[in-house]
Amino acid sequence: MINWKVRFKNRSWVMAFVAQLMIVAQMLLQGLNALGVTDFQLTDAVQQSILTFVNAVFILLSLMGIVQDPTTKGMSDSERAKTYKEPN
Template identity: 35%
Template sequence: MNWKVRLRNPVFWVQIVVSAFAAVLAYAGLTAADLTTWESVGALLCNAVRNPYCLFLVLSSVWNAVNDPTTTGLTDSERARQYTIPQK
């Protein structure tokens, strides 16, 4: 995979954070509107880290955000591996 380009792309990071946070919210049966204080966000994240099943859900969501389903195996396409910046 072309990690240099992915790690410098802010959209990649938003995708990772949103997919992980959505998995935690879904497991807890909450919506973003239920989180009205930073303490409740912290408690939610601490509980998620302590729960192996919730961690599995987070890892599955992150995997889906990272993996390119248009290629075989775990790599990017040959063209994508040649990028030095994200292509439009």
């Protein structure tokens, strides 16, 4: 089980979480637009510029190791991390 209270106190994790939410939002909007559910459309040039900038930020965060926690194996918290009251 993930200890959400501790995770939201960790600035690096919150930044990565927000970045990942933005990627999901981008994908959902593109999918809804492709299906014709929404008619919100940016010009191709502006859309490409925004996507390039956002993707560059996310790649930078990934390269810095902020997007994932390299101290644990897999996707869950370690047994020790589950007992934290504050980020260690």
